[in-house]
Amino acid sequence: MAQYLALVYSADVDWFAPEQAEELAEYRRFQDDNAGLITASAVLHPTSTATVVRVEGARGGKVVTTDGPYAETKEALTGYYLVEAEDLEAAIAIAQQIPSAWNGAVEVRPVIRAR
Amino acid sequence: MEPGHDAVAETVRVEGTRILATLIRTVGDVQLAEDAVQEATLAALGAWPVTGVPPEPRAWMTVTARRKAIDIIRRERARADKERDSTRLIELGRTDIVPAAVVQDDLLRLIFTCCHPALSPPTRVALALRTLCGLSPTQIAGVMLTTEAATAKRLTRARQKIAAARIPYRVPPEAELPERLPAVCGVVHSLYTSGHAPVEGQTAYDVDVCAEAIRLAELLHELLPEQQMPTAVLALLLLTEARRPARLDADGDVVTLDQQDRSRWDNAAIARGIDLLNDSLLRSNQQADAYQLQAAIAAEHARAATYDTTDWTEILRLYELLVSVAPSPAADLGLAVAAAEAKDTTAGLALLSELTPSPRWHAVRAELLARDHRYDEAVGELTKALEGPSTDAERRHRERRLELFRAAAD
Numbered sequence: 001m002a003q004y005l006a007l008v009y010s011a012d013v014d015w016f017a018p019e020q021a022e023e024l025a026e027y028r029r030f031q032d033d034n035a036g037l038i039t040a041s042a043v044l045h046p047t048s049t050a051t052v053v054r055v056e057g058a059r060g061g062k063v064v065t066t067d068g069p070y071a072e073t074k075e076a077l078t079g080y081y082l083v084e085a086e087d088l089e090a091a092i093a094i095a096q097q098i099p100s101a102w103n104g105a106v107e108v109r110p111v112i113r114a115r
Numbered sequence: 116m117e118p119g120h121d122a123v124a125e126t127v128r129v130e131g132t133r134i135l136a137t138l139i140r141t142v143g144d145v146q147l148a149e150d151a152v153q154e155a156t157l158a159a160l161g162a163w164p165v166t167g168v169p170p171e172p173r174a175w176m177t178v179t180a181r182r183k184a185i186d187i188i189r190r191e192r193a194r195a196d197k198e199r200d201s202t203r204l205i206e207l208g209r210t211d212i213v214p215a216a217v218v219q220d221d222l223l224r225l226i227f228t229c230c231h232p233a234l235s236p237p238t239r240v241a242l243a244l245r246t247l248c249g250l251s252p253t254q255i256a257g258v259m260l261t262t263e264a265a266t267a268k269r270l271t272r273a274r275q276k277i278a279a280a281r282i283p284y285r286v287p288p289e290a291e292l293p294e295r296l297p298a299v300c301g302v303v304h305s306l307y308t309s310g311h312a313p314v315e316g317q318t319a320y321d322v323d324v325c326a327e328a329i330r331l332a333e334l335l336h337e338l339l340p341e342q343q344m345p346t347a348v349l350a351l352l353l354l355t356e357a358r359r360p361a362r363l364d365a366d367g368d369v370v371t372l373d374q375q376d377r378s379r380w381d382n383a384a385i386a387r388g389i390d391l392l393n394d395s396l397l398r399s400n401q402q403a404d405a406y407q408l409q410a411a412i413a414a415e416h417a418r419a420a421t422y423d424t425t426d427w428t429e430i431l432r433l434y435e436l437l438v439s440v441a442p443s444p445a446a447d448l449g450l451a452v453a454a455a456e457a458k459d460t461t462a463g464l465a466l467l468s469e470l471t472p473s474p475r476w477h478a479v480r481a482e483l484l485a486r487d488h489r490y491d492e493a494v495g496e497l498t499k500a501l502e503g504p505s506t507d508a509e510r511r512h513r514e515r516r517l518e519l520f521r522a523a524a525d
Contacts, residue, residue, distance in 0.1 A: 002281050086281075086283075087281040087282070087283040088231075088233055088280045088281050088283065089282075089283055092233075108280075109280075110279045110280045110281065112279075
């Protein structure tokens with residue numbers, strides 16, 4: 001089995017807002033349907049809560065933090081799933097059930113495994 | 116170059132692609148298999164011109180490529196997965212020849228991997244040219260109008276993605292074929308188009324891209340004879356190719372359809388194309404797809420004994436269907452021309468006015484205007500057409516027409 005990270009790109013929403021309840025339930029359904037294959041997952045607060053950190057020059061240099069999203073886009077990274085799959089087609093079969101696949105996009109990336 | 120070298124090189128290239136598919140399955144790695152076949156190819160090119168082509172060239176190359184693969188695996192063994200290597204080495208140590216049915220399955224696997232929807236369309240074309248046609252990165256760059264460095268990078272990235280993302284080396288189940296075949300047929304068709312109707316330049320590369328595309332179309336149809344789409348693609352390519360010899364005269368100048376010497380058309384290929392088209396249409400139970408429609412249009416042209424007996428009403432109907440199922444600039448232009456022939460130039464010009472201009476659009480408009488004796492405007496359109504990219508033959512043709520319209524305008 002290989003591991004893939006399915007990055008969830010969707011509207012930049014606050015998942016705790018009551019109007020998101022219905023969509024959140026769809027994500028729960030996806031998780032229940034694929035429970036054995038999902039090894040880790042996270043839901044993210046909106047990008048308005050994000051902080052970008054940079055260190056100037058090299059390690060130990062001046063720390064510069066900036067508020068807000070790194071780049072303003074229509075779709076934002078709002079969560080991820082780490083899934084186990086035999087090959088890319090199996091991974092796509094899982095990813096296509098994630099609600100953002102039809103309300104945004106899912107990016108499937110193979111994970112490097114230690115040899 | 117010594118006589119016979121080209122024939123040897125051709126045999127080596129064709130046999131190389133036949134054995135690559137099986138070797139990829141055995142070693143589970145596109146790059147390794149390609150390297151082994153490449154080494155076997157070089158060995159054959161070194162030996163055969165001296166010793167002559169062996170009685171069974173494929174067997175010779177299979178055994179040589181397997182030995183080369185064993186060498187490569189042993190060289191890289193220190194940092195590789197030992198257990199997997201042991202099974203690979205046992206498999207490669209076999210001296211028997213792979214049965215034809217297995218080779219066919221492996222070729223199908225290779226086709227569906229190279230044309231996987233997870234790869235970009237130009238990457239699919241480049242991979243197909245490399246692995247299925249055995250062309251070098253330099254030759255592929257010539258076909259795809261790009262640089263050798265860009266082609267090499269594209270191929271390397273594609274192999275890395277196939278390995279890292281685990282694009283499977285397998286034929287999709289029957290039920291998934293309708294979803295997966297368009298990507299495969301798209302590669303074959305765009306390959307043929309790039310050879311048959313290049314956008315610009317001379318056809319200077321040493322590869323007959325049209326012949327390669329037809330070889331792939333034949334292979335795909337042979338492997339999946341029950342599938343309507345590959346059958347229609349082969350029909351379309353044969354019906355187009357059959358008329359290719361008449362498209363240029365002895366000086367390499369464009370001969371338009373109305374002026375072509377139809378005795379130079381390949382009637383056997385036309386008959387086979389029509390048979391394949393009918394077979395494909397019988398197998399489909401829904402609306403005709405883009406390949407069937409294009410093949411049907413080509414068949415109408417091929418059937419007409421003279422330009423004047425062309426059934427433009429039927430061609431117009433087919434173009435209307437084509438534009439509705441698969442809109443494209445080429446189909447839009449074809450529709451306008453068919454409307455001008457089936458109805459009148461006003462109908463054709465009206466359709467043109469809805470389209471985005473391109474060099475070919477300007478050239479078509481110039482011809483329609485000239486028919487209505489509007490030569491001044493035709494001169495203007497052709498001048499614009501000549502400002503854009505075109506093939507050398509196309510440019511010469513447009514320059515001749517420009518002179519003619521200028522003379523008529525005075």
